[in-house]
Amino acid sequence: MKKINVLIVDDSSVMRKIVERSLRQANLEIAEVLEAGNGAEALAVLKARPVDLILSDINMPVMDGIEFVRQFSGQSTQKIPIVMVTTEGSESRVVEALGCGARAYIRKPFTPDQIRERVAPLVEVMT
């Protein structure tokens, strides 16, 4: 499997490290991990660096995850899968995120197995 570049978007640096660790524990082949603290930072990172997968929180300052997904999906012609990783598990938020362009949704707390179940199919399709 081709190694992938991943962007992790969360205002918590601790959570970004935990998500990265969970991705590696899920046996995903990762080349590089990029990080952003909010949606606006994520859009700036994506303008400069290509990635193969994005994992994003929802509740963040400056630009939340829903708005980030909406703007990125509207701006980009690339079909980069976005997975929401968040404490917000209400059905309405899930529907909203998926409607904006997210491909999957993982609620915190999560296990590496849950990460693998949601993310691996998206990565396998790409590679």
Added chain:
Amino acid sequence: MSRAGLEIKKVQPATAWASVLQIAVTEVFEMMVGTRVLPLEQSEVPVSSEVTAMVGLAGKLCGALSLRCSAHTAVQIAGRMMPDALPDNGNPSQVFDAMGEICNMVAGNFKAKIACLAEGCLLSVPTVISGGDYRTHTLVDSETVEIQVRFEGSPISVALDVQS
């Protein structure tokens, strides 16, 4: 709370909420800290408030969820969450970040387990207070659901204060 065109019926604590909160805390610590916490009926010593993480809730339930422990315990928790990244003496900003995230996840996990709160109850971004010499005062009548757990020998208090 009501406003023209919008009425939210508030939810009050139920007797089962302490058990649900216990489960929510246990799951978060097992999945994200990699540690099993044990329920405490009552701590033999008062639970330290050297580090307090708080998350606000609004909507069908208005209040706050707080998580209190000693500074040493907070460093241990952060160290378990980030075993490869945290210096042994604990980077304060990362410790506070870790505590805020734990509190955030406990609040979200609890909310998800209460059917009437899954929709219509939002969480604030976490706040972390360092230094235990403080008291909180709610300006409206409130009810508290509190549990204590033992994390590697040290007590942690988790309290849900709900406005009546």
